[in-house]
Amino acid sequence: MINKTINQKAWFMVLPVLALVAFNAIIPLMTVVNYSVQETFGDNLFFWEGLKWFEEVMRSERFHDALGRQLLFTLLILLIEVPLGVGIALTMPRQGIGVTICLVLMALPLLIPWNVVGAMWNIFALPDIGLLGKMLNGVGFDYNFTQNTFWAWATVVAMDVWHWTSLVVLLCYAGLRSIPDAYYQASKIDGATSWQVFRYIQLPKMKRVLTIALLLRLMDSFMIYTEPFVLTGGGPGNSTTFLSIDLVKVALGQFDLGPAAAMSIIYFLVVLLLCWVLYTLMMRNETN
Amino acid sequence: MSSITLKSLRHSYLQNPQSEEDYALRKIDLTWRDGGAFALLGPSGCGKTTLLNLISGLLKPSEGQILFDDSDVTSLPPDQRNIAQVFQFPVVYDTMTVYDNLAFPLRNRKLPEAELDERVQRVAKMLSMQNQLKHRASGLTAADKQKISLGRGLVRSDVNVMMFDEPLTVIDPHLKWELRSQLMRLHQQVGFTMIYVTHDQTEALTFADEVVVMYEGQIVQIGTPEELFLKPRHTFVGHFIGSPGMNILPCDWNDGGAVFAGHQISLNGNLSNPASTSKLQLGIRPEFIRLASEGIPARIQRVDDVGRYRIIKAEVGGTSLNIYANEEVEIPSDSLHLDFDPDHTHVYCDGWIHEAKGQS
Structure with a gap:
């Protein structure tokens, strides 16, 4: 017989982690689930409501609008940031002092706290004194991001592109740097055009990092809150009220804990679903 | 197919090379005839790859x-x-x-689809890859991928020269032999001029009609594998080729003959006196030293049995040298006498061979 040492005490070793995860993830999540199925009144009075809030949220036009805006926003910034990031990564120098300079410049926007980004762009875009706002008005545009829906969107999207394209650039650059020189040399000998080099060497080699970049930007943009909150506060009207901003309005503005909880669960599931679909699609492509 | 001539070729990776050391390639003059198989042999950093990239045009x-x-x-x-x-x-x-991989260089050269297909099929057959044509290239083994790299050259009819930059480095040892013989067969079939860069002497010697040995950015010898073995023109060649390499022994010059550790060494040919300032060395391969009853006394340090033969590591006057011994040779337990074969004992002045006049 083999003498196996069985030591169940080892389980205690994972207790601290379990406690931590429970404290910052499981318990809050379960609280939300708890709220989402009950009606809350002052004095800690709770009444069972079942799936009523979920039905209400799913039918609410306000939620549909916020979700629509959210999807549009995410689509827009992905369409801009991914190609732009790839393009910048391709033009970055491969050696010399320029590499360090570019990397530092690229990393800068990523290091700025999100609310500061919002505040910066707010001042930058003010139509009367901001550099961007004043300039745009000076060249003849009727630019005012606090009153005009189009300009509000343009400013929010521009801000996100400024803030996050660097992430795509850095990831793609890392992918490009991992391509051995022999590939470029072989393609030269084969007489490939620079488009073919991009299409058949660089893009396939960047695929993994692009998947990661896309997923990160998808999730992050879907959860965007701070920057548009500081910049536009969700306005003018509700035109830049994305899901997270709407959620906070419901939960903390109106203090409708039930609907807010139901909404956050739906929100969470949507993000999860999107990521899963995207990831599966990309991985299936990989194995074929 | 064509011959290749290099005329006073020099290359430096620096903008303004000052001294000889700044050159990765010191000065190369060389002609490779059409259709031959040539190897470029040398240790890492000797300039082989630089030379290859110059020929391919990846470097100017x-x-x-x-x-x-x-x-x-x-x-x-x-x-x-x-x-x-x-x-x-x-x-x-x-x-x-x-x-598509095989067709890629042809499509870039705008070859008609019918001719392209015929050529791709023919090359696939040569490489015995007919059954894999529809597979995606990413899923192949390293050996198959290397065959495709080769195939992309073979499909082209206009190729002047095929160059190989240590192509078997990532191939499993048991496949190396197979790929190597396949390559040699292809060379005979197609007759392309082939330049093969390697730091592996076995690869170079089995492949090539002519081996170019490089050392510190210079060509130290060009010759057939046999010439490199029998008459290394530089101590580096002697040492680098052979396993173990040539014994390089310090020696003195005395009255028209070499003296090693106090013993007169008999040499072939009438050698002129070398310049007195130069550093003199004696070179003899382990294969050409015989154990004898009299001669240079030596002390045995170690005997390694390598299977079909043994290598004796012995010491003469503070210098250690290697000696080949067949299995049947009886090796005395501690001390022995050595006999150098005069036909294969060479004198080197400052690293370069010292020869009798009229000989080359």
């Missing part, structure tokens, strides 16, 4: 000319030189099928 030489047959290609880009190159690490276009 600092000075000198490169001629294919009689036309100067020094300033042509790689795609106009009609060369093919197989790199150390297999290069395939991952997203394409094997077929």
Whole structure:
């Protein structure tokens, strides 16, 4: 017989982690689930409501609008940031002092706290004194991001592109740097055009990092809150009220804990679903 | 196919090379005839890859000319030189099928689809990859990928020279032999001029009609494998080729003969007196030292049995040397006498062979 040492005490070793995860993830999540199925009144009075809030949220036009805006926003910034990031990564120098300079410049926007980004762009875009706002008005545009829906969107999207394209650039650059020189040399000998080099060497080699970049930007943009909150506060009207901003309005503005909880669960599931679909699609492509 | 001539070729990776040391290639003059198989042999960092990249056009030489047959290609880009190159690490276009990989260089040269198909099929057959044509290249083994790299050169009819930059580095040892013999067969079939860069002497010697040995950016000897073995022109060649390499022993010059550890060494040919300032060395391969009843006394340090033969490590006057011994030779337990074969004992002055006049 083999003498196996069985030591169940080892389980205690994972207790601290379990406690931590429970404290910052499981318990809050379960609280939300708890709220989402009950009606809350002052004095800690709770009444069972079942799936009523979920039905209400799913039918609410306000939620549909916020979700629509959210999807549009995410689509827009992905369409801009991914190609732009790839393009910048391709033009970055491969050696010399320029590499360090570019990397530092690229990393800068990523290091700025999100609310500061919002505040910066707010001042930058003010139509009367901001550099961007004043300039745009000076060249003849009727630019005012606090009153005009189009300009509000343009400013929010521009801000996100400024803030996050660097992430795509850095990831793609890392992918490009991992391509051995022999590939470029072989393609030269084969007489490939620079488009073919991009299409058949660089893009396939960047695929993994692009998947990661896309997923990160998808999730992050879907959860965007701070920057548009500081910049536009969700306005003018509700035109830049994305899901997270709407959620906070419901939960903390109106203090409708039930609907807010139901909404956050739906929100969470949507993000999860999107990521899963995207990831599966990309991985299936990989194995074929 | 064409011959390749290198004229006073020099290359430095620096902008303003000052001294000889700044040159990765010191000065190369060389002609490779059409259709031959040539190896470039040398240790890492000796300039082999630099030379290869100069020929392929991936680098521009600092000075000198490169001629294919009689036309100067020094300033042509790689795609106009009609060369093919197989790199150390297999290069395939991952997203394409094997077929598309092989067809890629032809499509870029706008070849009609029918002719293209015929050529791809023929090359696939040569490489015995007919059944894999529809597979995606990314899923292949390193050996198959390396075959595709080779195939992309073979499909082209205009190739002047095929170059190989240590192509078997990432291949499993048991496949190396197979790929090597396949390559040699292809060379005989197709008859392309082949330049094969390697730091592995076995590879170079089995492959090539002529081996170019490089050391510190210079060519130290060009010759057949036999010449390199029997008459190394430089102590580096003697030491680098052979396993173990040539014994390089310090010696003195005395009255028209070499003296090693107090013993007169008999040499062939009438050697002139070397310049007194030069450093003299004696070179003899382990294969040409015999155990004898009298001669140079030596002390045995170690005997290694390598299977079919043994290598005796012995010591003479503070210098250690290697000696080959067949299995049947009886090895005395501690001390013995050595006899150097005069036909194969060479004198080296400052590293270069010292020869009798009229001999080359």
